[in-house]
Amino acid sequence: MNVASIPALREDIEVNHRPDGQVDVRDPRLFNLYTLDASYLDIARHFDGERDSQAVSEALADEEGLSSDPAEIEQVAQELDTLYLLDTATSAEAEPSVDNMAPYALVEATSRKLRVLPEVATQANWSCRMCGSCCHGLAVELSEAEEARIDGDLYDDVLDGEEFVVDAIIDPEQPAKRILRQRVENNRACIFLSGEGQCLVHERQGSQAKPDACQIFPYMVVHLPKGKPRMTMRTNCYSMHESWEDGEPAEEAIPEVRRLLETHEALKVPKVVPMFGRDKEWEHVQKVFDRVSNHFMANGVTPESLDEADRKYLRGRLAKSREKFGKSLLSYLEEEKKAAIPVEEGSLREYFDLLPRPKTPLEAMKKGELPPEPSQEVAHFLARQTQLVLHGFGPLNVPDAGMGLTMLLLALEACLHAVGRRGKPQRANIAFMAYTAPLLEVQTHAWPILEAIDPRFTRGLRESYIEELGY
Numbered sequence: 001m002n003v004a005s006i007p008a009l010r011e012d013i014e015v016n017h018r019p020d021g022q023v024d025v026r027d028p029r030l031f032n033l034y035t036l037d038a039s040y041l042d043i044a045r046h047f048d049g050e051r052d053s054q055a056v057s058e059a060l061a062d063e064e065g066l067s068s069d070p071a072e073i074e075q076v077a078q079e080l081d082t083l084y085l086l087d088t089a090t091s092a093e094a095e096p097s098v099d100n101m102a103p104y105a106l107v108e109a110t111s112r113k114l115r116v117l118p119e120v121a122t123q124a125n126w127s128c129r130m131c132g133s134c135c136h137g138l139a140v141e142l143s144e145a146e147e148a149r150i151d152g153d154l155y156d157d158v159l160d161g162e163e164f165v166v167d168a169i170i171d172p173e174q175p176a177k178r179i180l181r182q183r184v185e186n187n188r189a190c191i192f193l194s195g196e197g198q199c200l201v202h203e204r205q206g207s208q209a210k211p212d213a214c215q216i217f218p219y220m221v222v223h224l225p226k227g228k229p230r231m232t233m234r235t236n237c238y239s240m241h242e243s244w245e246d247g248e249p250a251e252e253a254i255p256e257v258r259r260l261l262e263t264h265e266a267l268k269v270p271k272v273v274p275m276f277g278r279d280k281e282w283e284h285v286q287k288v289f290d291r292v293s294n295h296f297m298a299n300g301v302t303p304e305s306l307d308e309a310d311r312k313y314l315r316g317r318l319a320k321s322r323e324k325f326g327k328s329l330l331s332y333l334e335e336e337k338k339a340a341i342p343v344e345e346g347s348l349r350e351y352f353d354l355l356p357r358p359k360t361p362l363e364a365m366k367k368g369e370l371p372p373e374p375s376q377e378v379a380h381f382l383a384r385q386t387q388l389v390l391h392g393f394g395p396l397n398v399p400d401a402g403m404g405l406t407m408l409l410l411a412l413e414a415c416l417h418a419v420g421r422r423g424k425p426q427r428a429n430i431a432f433m434a435y436t437a438p439l440l441e442v443q444t445h446a447w448p449i450l451e452a453i454d455p456r457f458t459r460g461l462r463e464s465y466i467e468e469l470g471y
Ligand code: SF4
Pocket: 134, 135, 136, 140, 180, 190, 191, 192, 193, 194, 198, 199, 200, 201, 202, 210, 211, 214
C-alpha cells in the first residue's frame, strides 16, 4: 500500500461499539466480522484518501487532541488494508470466502402458532440446576416488547449506569440486533447473571419478565410437514446430565412452551430433505432417524453400537472418515487461532476448551484408534442426548441430513474418547456440547467436518454457494 496517501475507510462497513472498549466491524460485502481495538477506528476515521501518515497525525492532534505518531498510523493502515477495510482497488476486487457466508440451514424459523399440543421425546426430563451455561456467550436477542418489560431501574447495582442492551451483529447478512449486554471479562456472562448463578430478572421481576428465549430454553419446537409438532430440548445445557433422570418430565412444560410460542419462533422442517445427495421426503428421513435413535436407546452409545449403526445406516462412512475428521478438526482449531473470531457465534476452540484435554480425542481418531468402552451410565446418557437431537430436528442445520447423521456419529465417537472408561455423564455432557456444536449450534464450523466426510460433495456445495450468491 502507498502510505504517501492513505486510502479512506470503506463507506459500507458497519461499526458497533462494545462496552469493553472494542468495536465490532462488519463487512457486509465480504461477510467478515472483526473485533478491533476502538483506537484503530479513531485513527482510521481521519484517513481521507489524500493525507499521508504525518497529515493524519496532525489532524488527530488538532481535531481530537490525540497524539499518534506516523509510524503507528501506518501500522493501523497496513492492518486495516490486510482486512480489506480500506477503499482500495484490491478490496473492491476481493471476493468473499465461502467459509464466511451465512450458514446453509435447511430449517427455517416460523412464528406459526401451535394448533395442537406438541409431542415430546419419550422419557425426557429436565430441571434447571442454575449452572448458568445458557447465560454465557449465547446472544439473547430482544424485541421491543421484551426490552420494555425489563425495568432497568431495578438493576442499578449491576448496570453501573449503563444500558442492559447493546447492538450486536448476529448474522453477517443481517443488520445489528438488540441483545442483552454480556460481561466480556467474565466469560461473556449475561449482565443479569448473579455470582450465585441466579437470573436477577427472574429473582426481582419474576420469570415472565425474562426474554422469551430465556423462558423457553432448553425447549424447542419443530413443525413437521405432516403430523403433530414435536417438542425437544437443546442439548447445550450443563444441567442436562444432572437432571436427566430425576428432572421435571418435559411434557409438564408443554403449556408454558405453547404460551411462549404465541410470540417466539419455532422451527419448520421442509417437506423434502437432501440425504446423501438425494432428495428424500421428510418421512423417509424421519424413519432413518427413528431407527438410529431406537438402536442407541436399546444398546447405549458404545464402540460396538456405533460400528453397527455405521454399517447399517451409513455404509461405513464413519469408519472411512474417522481419521480425516481428527486431522481436519485439529488443523481447523490451529487455523482458528490465527483468524478473526466471528463476533457472536464464538469460536469452536471456546467449546473445546471446556474439556480438560480437548485435542486428545481428535489425535486418537486421526490415528484411527477406536474409543474405549464407556460406563453404562455414560452409554445411556449419550443415547438419550442422541434421541433428543434426532426426535426434534436431527442435524438438519447441515445441508444434507445423511451427512449430518454421519457428523453426529463422529461426534459420539469423539465423546467416547473424551470420556474414557471411567468418565461420568457430566464429562459426556460437555463433550457432547463441544463435538456437536458444528452441526447443532454453529454451522460455520461444519465445513472442515463435511470436508473430512466427503470432499467432493463439499466442493460442490461451495460451488453452489458461490453460484447462488453470484460470486
Ligand atoms: S436474562 Fe436471566 S435467564 Fe436470560 S441470559 Fe440473562 S441471566 Fe440468563
